[in-house]
Amino acid sequence: MSIKSTDVIAVLDIGKTNVKFSIVDSVSQAVLDIQKTSNSVLTDGPYPHADVERIWLWYCECLKQAATQFTIRSLGCTTHGATGVCLGAGQLAFPVVDYEADLYDSIDAEYSLLRPDFQETFSPDLPKSGLNLGRQVYWLSQTFPEEFAQVDTYLMYPQYWGWRLSGRAVSEVTSLGCHTDLWNPSNSRLSSLVASMEWSGLFPPLLMAGESLGTVKPELAKALGLPADCQVINGLHDSNASLVPYLLEKQKPLTVISSGTWVIMAGIGLPLDCLKEQDDMLANVSVLAEAVPSIRFMGGREWDHLKESMICDLHDLERVLSLEVYALPAFSKQGGPFRNWEGEIVGPHHLLRADEKTALASLYCALVSHYCLDLLGSYGAIYIEGSLAKNEVYKVVIEALRPTQPLFISEDSTGTTQGVVQLITRQTAENEIIRQNALDEFGSKVQLMKYSQRWLEMINRRLASLT
Numbered sequence: 001m002s003i004k005s006t007d008v009i010a011v012l013d014i015g016k017t018n019v020k021f022s023i024v025d026s027v028s029q030a031v032l033d034i035q036k037t038s039n040s041v042l043t044d045g046p047y048p049h050a051d052v053e054r055i056w057l058w059y060c061e062c063l064k065q066a067a068t069q070f071t072i073r074s075l076g077c078t079t080h081g082a083t084g085v086c087l088g089a090g091q092l093a094f095p096v097v098d099y100e101a102d103l104y105d106s107i108d109a110e111y112s113l114l115r116p117d118f119q120e121t122f123s124p125d126l127p128k129s130g131l132n133l134g135r136q137v138y139w140l141s142q143t144f145p146e147e148f149a150q151v152d153t154y155l156m157y158p159q160y161w162g163w164r165l166s167g168r169a170v171s172e173v174t175s176l177g178c179h180t181d182l183w184n185p186s187n188s189r190l191s192s193l194v195a196s197m198e199w200s201g202l203f204p205p206l207l208m209a210g211e212s213l214g215t216v217k218p219e220l221a222k223a224l225g226l227p228a229d230c231q232v233i234n235g236l237h238d239s240n241a242s243l244v245p246y247l248l249e250k251q252k253p254l255t256v257i258s259s260g261t262w263v264i265m266a267g268i269g270l271p272l273d274c275l276k277e278q279d280d281m282l283a284n285v286s287v288l289a290e291a292v293p294s295i296r297f298m299g300g301r302e303w304d305h306l307k308e309s310m311i312c313d314l315h316d317l318e319r320v321l322s323l324e325v326y327a328l329p330a331f332s333k334q335g336g337p338f339r340n341w342e343g344e345i346v347g348p349h350h351l352l353r354a355d356e357k358t359a360l361a362s363l364y365c366a367l368v369s370h371y372c373l374d375l376l377g378s379y380g381a382i383y384i385e386g387s388l389a390k391n392e393v394y395k396v397v398i399e400a401l402r403p404t405q406p407l408f409i410s411e412d413s414t415g416t417t418q419g420v421v422q423l424i425t426r427q428t429a430e431n432e433i434i435r436q437n438a439l440d441e442f443g444s445k446v447q448l449m450k451y452s453q454r455w456l457e458m459i460n461r462r463l464a465s466l467t
Contacts, residue, residue, distance in 0.1 A: 049095035067225035077235030081178035122283030134181030158235030174240035177285025209236035210423030241419030259386035263299030297336025306361035308354035316359035327364035366397035385410035
């Protein structure tokens with residue numbers, strides 16, 4: 001049998017930092033090929049915006065090459081949140097706003113009066129960026145009123161790519177419910193903000209993630225060498241894609257730590273009453289349209305800021321503990337309970353070698369994660385996936401600080417992709433998940449506990465000084 005006869009699913013995964021294209025066997029769910037490129041922000045035009053045309057051309061080239069080797073039956077997509085697309089007369093009405101752009105000072109005060117109460121949307125107020133998608137839409141409507149009047153469709157980011165492939169415009173709950181101010185998760189409908197601003201007509205009908213949008217446009221299928229009956233599948237928010245296997249097959253309650261540019265902790269089966277807006281907590285909305293209490297911080301960005309190499313081990317961690325070097329939050333202004341704090345390194349950090357500074361970065365991410373898990377009221381098993389699942393320091397610290405919670409590690413680096421595939425196939429896969437048990441090899445557990453207590457005392461002192 002030639003490899004061309006292999007039926008596969010192609011998944012586009014757009015993260016804030018990188019874009020990934022994966023080919024997955026539709027039967028075994030094995031990943032057969034992965035291509036990656038960096039994501040970029042353009043600074044020309046009226047404001048910083050996503051380079052959607054570069055992504056599109058790269059994606060089409062990936063599809064074209066893959067189609068020479070495989071029979072591509074389905075196209076799936078998952079993307080980061082806080083991104084929407086304005087269409088008018090079948091084309092982009094505005095460049096796609098980069099959510100990190102600082103654009104909103106002129107409308108923040110008035111928007112704060114318009115946005116729904118936290119108990120309606122479980123979406124925290126994130127005023128210094130476009131992380132609240134409603135703020136982006138309001139800013140566009142006020143800054144470019146004539147152009148905004150021509151907008152006839154507003155799409156979440158995964159649905160934009162589905163529309164480009166199929167021509168069909170739909171809405172979807174996981175992206176609508178991602179701290180947008182636009183969705184009421186308790187009642188599964190658009191929020192009061194959408195109604196009061198008369199935006200309801202901009203949102204196309206809902207379609208569940210994993211459902212078919214139809215076939216690829218005929219002219220596109222011909223140009224790329226795709227089968228005429230290749231299905232375009234409605235996509236979803238990337239963190240929610242990571243949750244799909246756990247929603248389908250794991251015992252609840254449990255907490256998933258999904259790591260990349262963001263470290264996102266989702267408490268599946270935990271109550272919503274833990275959520276506090278001032279701590280930047282929120283409810284994400286799962287593919288089952290259920291509210292999932294969550295908390296996140298920009299841990300991948302912060303790790304990259306603090307590290308000086310790509311690797312570290314437990315000996316490097318022991319050196320950080322013995323020198324009593326502390327990284328205090330925060331090293332990113334985006335998201336998390338410490339988002340308004342200035343990061344600080346305490347102790348003789350000049351004595352740390354490159355790998356030891358990376359251990360400090362990993363320890364920092366683990367301590368912030370532990371703090372966030374406490375805010376979430378996490379109990380039951382913890383599953384770590386993404387970039388931090390490979391980080392031994394991070395895993396050992398989490399295991400040591402949360403001894404009553406069994407810790408499992410996903411060795412699958414394509415959790416978002418696999419979530420999309422499982423939605424398409426309606427089948428769970430043999431997840432590559434192992435039980436973490438490395439504490440026996442770590443001889444400085446007592447020192448770590450003292451260190452973490454000292455770190456928390458410094459955090460609490462700073463909290464007290466701010467109140």
